[in-house]
Amino acid sequence: MPLTPPPPFAAADVVSAALPRSTWLLLLVVAGAALVAWLVAVAIGALVRRFAGPSPVAADLSRRGRRPLRVLLVLLAVTLVLDAAPGVGDWRDVVVRVLGLVLIGVVAWLIAVAVFVVEDLALARYDVDVDDNRHARRVRTQVTLIRRLTVAVIAVLAIAGMLLTFPAARAAGTSILASAGVLSVVAGLAAQTSLANVFAGMQLAFTDAIRVDDVVVVEGEWGRIEEITLTYVVVHVWDDRRLVLPSTHFTTTPFQNWTRKESAVLGSVELDVDWTAPLDEMRAELDRLVVGNELWDERVVVLQVTDAVGAVVRVRVLVSAKDGPTLFDLRCHVREGLVGWLQREHPTALPKVRNEGVAGPDVAPPRRPVAGDGGVRAPGAQTGLFTGSEEARERSRAFTGPSEAELAERSRLDEESREQPLA
Numbered sequence: 001m002p003l004t005p006p007p008p009f010a011a012a013d014v015v016s017a018a019l020p021r022s023t024w025l026l027l028l029v030v031a032g033a034a035l036v037a038w039l040v041a042v043a044i045g046a047l048v049r050r051f052a053g054p055s056p057v058a059a060d061l062s063r064r065g066r067r068p069l070r071v072l073l074v075l076l077a078v079t080l081v082l083d084a085a086p087g088v089g090d091w092r093d094v095v096v097r098v099l100g101l102v103l104i105g106v107v108a109w110l111i112a113v114a115v116f117v118v119e120d121l122a123l124a125r126y127d128v129d130v131d132d133n134r135h136a137r138r139v140r141t142q143v144t145l146i147r148r149l150t151v152a153v154i155a156v157l158a159i160a161g162m163l164l165t166f167p168a169a170r171a172a173g174t175s176i177l178a179s180a181g182v183l184s185v186v187a188g189l190a191a192q193t194s195l196a197n198v199f200a201g202m203q204l205a206f207t208d209a210i211r212v213d214d215v216v217v218v219e220g221e222w223g224r225i226e227e228i229t230l231t232y233v234v235v236h237v238w239d240d241r242r243l244v245l246p247s248t249h250f251t252t253t254p255f256q257n258w259t260r261k262e263s264a265v266l267g268s269v270e271l272d273v274d275w276t277a278p279l280d281e282m283r284a285e286l287d288r289l290v291v292g293n294e295l296w297d298e299r300v301v302v303l304q305v306t307d308a309v310g311a312v313v314r315v316r317v318l319v320s321a322k323d324g325p326t327l328f329d330l331r332c333h334v335r336e337g338l339v340g341w342l343q344r345e346h347p348t349a350l351p352k353v354r355n356e357g358v359a360g361p362d363v364a365p366p367r368r369p370v371a372g373d374g375g376v377r378a379p380g381a382q383t384g385l386f387t388g389s390e391e392a393r394e395r396s397r398a399f400t401g402p403s404e405a406e407l408a409e410r411s412r413l414d415e416e417s418r419e420q421p422l423a
Contacts, residue, residue, distance in 0.1 A: 041066075123139070141212045
């Protein structure tokens, strides 16, 4: 009896058995809708770039929002087609649920892009590459911190929105809110340090204690504020090390901020010399080293004797510069110049141990010098930090403290505040 050959194997029959014709048609419609949505997103981007012209806002929005807008429109098209399709299997509910979760994430992405564009616009209005950039650095610090805080809030809200799409998660959220009293105590104790750093970071950003690019001295290290986050601050130390400190360090520990109000600063150079050192010639050499030097900002150059005890006389030189790095180089220049000058011109003025047994000549008893004596320096040269010139006297008035009238006014206000509760 002849054997009949088996029917030819067809892969199309296997696929047709696994997926009905209606499902194939639905997938084709979904693919077409996704393609149309993608083309619409491309057209919207082209129109924005064409009609916005040279607007930096539109350019930034187009650059940042191109991808999230395309993904959003494609997801919307696919979701609408699947929801409207009749007679689809159970797999549609699972796919629609997943697409809904992704859609929430993409919407959060698009909102974050819009926030970034607004923040970039705020940063573009303030140029930090200028001499007096205090206000620009303040805005930059605040905007940077607000950006990080905004991203965190958007992410938390997006995750919460995804969880609330599940009925079980909504029931769990209700029970959590019912026991919020106990949970808040436990969470507060567990996150006390972290929350303290977060609030300290916000305090630093909005109280102007420090700003990005401020020059500070903290933990004995001189550096620049490189980054301020919600929980920590990064200090770029002068030797390219990074000092990472918690935000609470700057709200609880004293530190130096050299650029709090302005970048110009004063610096000192101290030298120990012999009692025979010629101070007037030393001042003249200091003027020669500083005057005309591009590092000096022409504000302060002073040489004073701050101590004269034991075998040496301590000489302090004060110089000023436009910023901290320039001041460092100027101090090194002055120090090297004065040391070299003493070695060349007055080697006997270098510190030494003296043991002399020669009796001095008879001299008249010392008397207090008065103005007009030959030993008193002429007022034309600036020799004192707080006296000797109009600028020095102005500096003296700045550090004198409140006037008597202001102190009396403070006392009056204190008395009124103490009497107010009694009334």
